[in-house]
Amino acid sequence: MTKPPFQRFLDAHREDVWRYLVAAVGREAADDCFQETFIAAMRAYPRTRIENPRAWILTIAHRKALDHHRARARRPVPVGAVPDAPAPPEAEPLGDGVWERVGDLPPKQRAALLLRFAGDLSHREVAAALGCSEEAARRSAHEGLKRLREELAA
Amino acid sequence: MTEHLTPPIFDPADAAAAAARFSATAHPDVSYALIDSPVGTLVAATTDRGLACLSYSDHAGGVDAVLDHIAARISPRVLEAPARLDLVRRELDEYFEHRRTAFDLDLDWALVSPFARRVLAATREIPFGEVSTYAHVAAEAGNAKASRAAGNALGSNPMPIVVPCHRVLHSGGKGIGNYTGGVHRKEALLRLEGVLLG
Numbered sequence: 001m002t003k004p005p006f007q008r009f010l011d012a013h014r015e016d017v018w019r020y021l022v023a024a025v026g027r028e029a030a031d032d033c034f035q036e037t038f039i040a041a042m043r044a045y046p047r048t049r050i051e052n053p054r055a056w057i058l059t060i061a062h063r064k065a066l067d068h069h070r071a072r073a074r075r076p077v078p079v080g081a082v083p084d085a086p087a088p089p090e091a092e093p094l095g096d097g098v099w100e101r102v103g104d105l106p107p108k109q110r111a112a113l114l115l116r117f118a119g120d121l122s123h124r125e126v127a128a129a130l131g132c133s134e135e136a137a138r139r140s141a142h143e144g145l146k147r148l149r150e151e152l153a154a
Numbered sequence: 155m156t157e158h159l160t161p162p163i164f165d166p167a168d169a170a171a172a173a174a175r176f177s178a179t180a181h182p183d184v185s186y187a188l189i190d191s192p193v194g195t196l197v198a199a200t201t202d203r204g205l206a207c208l209s210y211s212d213h214a215g216g217v218d219a220v221l222d223h224i225a226a227r228i229s230p231r232v233l234e235a236p237a238r239l240d241l242v243r244r245e246l247d248e249y250f251e252h253r254r255t256a257f258d259l260d261l262d263w264a265l266v267s268p269f270a271r272r273v274l275a276a277t278r279e280i281p282f283g284e285v286s287t288y289a290h291v292a293a294e295a296g297n298a299k300a301s302r303a304a305g306n307a308l309g310s311n312p313m314p315i316v317v318p319c320h321r322v323l324h325s326g327g328k329g330i331g332n333y334t335g336g337v338h339r340k341e342a343l344l345r346l347e348g349v350l351l352g
Contacts, residue, residue: 030168035179037174
């Protein structure tokens with residue numbers, strides 16, 4: 001079974017990946033992660049057995065989002081210099097801001113909610129992406145939602 | 155808040171733009187573009203070696219079938235990257251504007267069998283404004299009796315116009331013969347080259 005041209009794969013999944021990344025890393029960083037995601041996917045594409053293309057590409061996007069957060073955590077925050085002008089407003093993801101709060105959740109809950117609701121994967125697919133049981137993926141999403149509810153009520 | 159989260163709002167145009175940036179900057183094995191010409195839209199595909207395919211978009215099953223064939227025969231790492239076909243587009247434009255009589259493009263013969271390659275190599279030697287016969291290119295390819303096989307090789311020429319299979323005709327005034335993009339295109343190209351009048 002030969003694979004379709006990669007351009008067709010890209011066209012079929014670009015919106016799913018973009019939507020996921022806007023939620024996972026924000027609008028500003030989404031493009032870099034998008035490029036990294038499809039570069040990695042195209043490299044592996046010819047020799048990978050892909051049962052579920054959407055889950056496959058979103059799993060790669062998830063890893064690239066993690067790389068992005070790790071790199072940002074390592075980057076030193078400049079201190080000392082006082083800016084002359086007020087800093088430009090932080091770029092915010094489109095939407096109602098709930099996804100920013102998701103970004104502050106513990107990693108497992110965050111990953112489960114992002115893949116389930118921004119990636120629109122089933123709990124089973126989320127579990128495969130995260131390398132955990134379906135029950136664990138379901139529990140992480142449930143706990144994440146519960147915590148979000150508590151924070152929003154506070 | 156219910157038992158689900160609303161997906162983030164996003165602009166599909168942003169996703170399309172990100173995908174276009176990817177196609178333009180990534181390093182696929184095959185880059186393709188659709189090129190308009192006076193004989194119709196062409197699907198042009200190139201590898202690092204050179205032009206591998208120049209197919210009439212309304213023939214050979216259409217654009218998708220051509221790309222499927224390339225994915226199966228060369229590599230599935232295929233992206234639409236028009237800038238990588240600029241040289242092909244320029245030479246074709248010059249040809250159709252009567253400013254070019256021979257193509258200087260590098261070719262990739264990946265889609266061509268060994269016998270067909272010999273037939274097409276002989277076909278490339280036919281100069282602009284001249285014609286030859288199926289029997290002659292078969293003989294040039296090493297088998298004078300294989301004019302029907304030569305006809306098949308020309309009919310499956312993946313790079314028409316650049317490999318000028320339109321210059322190969324039946325011998326003895328039996329008509330101009332078939333053409334991969336339809337006989338009307340063969341006639342149009344021969345008219346452009348001054349072989350057919352009117």
